[in-house]
């Protein structure tokens with residue numbers, strides 16, 4: 001049950017605005033998917049996310065609350081922080097996967113970092129070797145396309161694992177997806193080097 005800080009009324013369903021008095025509730029109690037009216041999935045409907053985000057941003061912009069009480073202004077600022085974090089999370093399949101797994105009580109990417117699985121070590125070694133061998137921008141672009149396709153497949157498989165509650169496999173794929181994100185950074189560094197060669 002949610003309680004409005006302003007009118008003290010209670011309401012069951014998580015809501016950005018109090019259904020009774022309309023005050024903004026900074027500490028929105030629903031999850032990120034509910035906030036944007038999206039299905040809880042790694043594969044987020046990007047267009048729907050964008051539309052819902054812009055709509056909420058417009059309705060809750062702190063400027064609208066400039067003439068309201070200080071408390072309401074603070075609530076608006078609190079909500080804006082939550083809104084931006086939710087948007088940033090759902091824009092990234094990696095962050096979305098980590099978020100969905102966290103909802104299951106699973107820390108997919110513990111700060112200490114787990115041991116890299118042997119299979120991923122092998123893959124990493126092969127990918128770095130491929131990258132090292134590339135000598136032209138053209139070859140790099142082609143390789144990048146290939147890796148992007150692999151990443152897309154991985155995201156699809158990860159989404160399916162979470163849908164099927166195969167969480168152990170989902171964690172493995174999340175670790176792999178994070179590795180790929182790092183690899184893309186290395187790819188871009190190499191791209192810059194080749195451009196300026």
Ligand SMILES: [Zn+2]
Nearest residue numbers: 004007018021
């Ligand atoms: Zn209220």
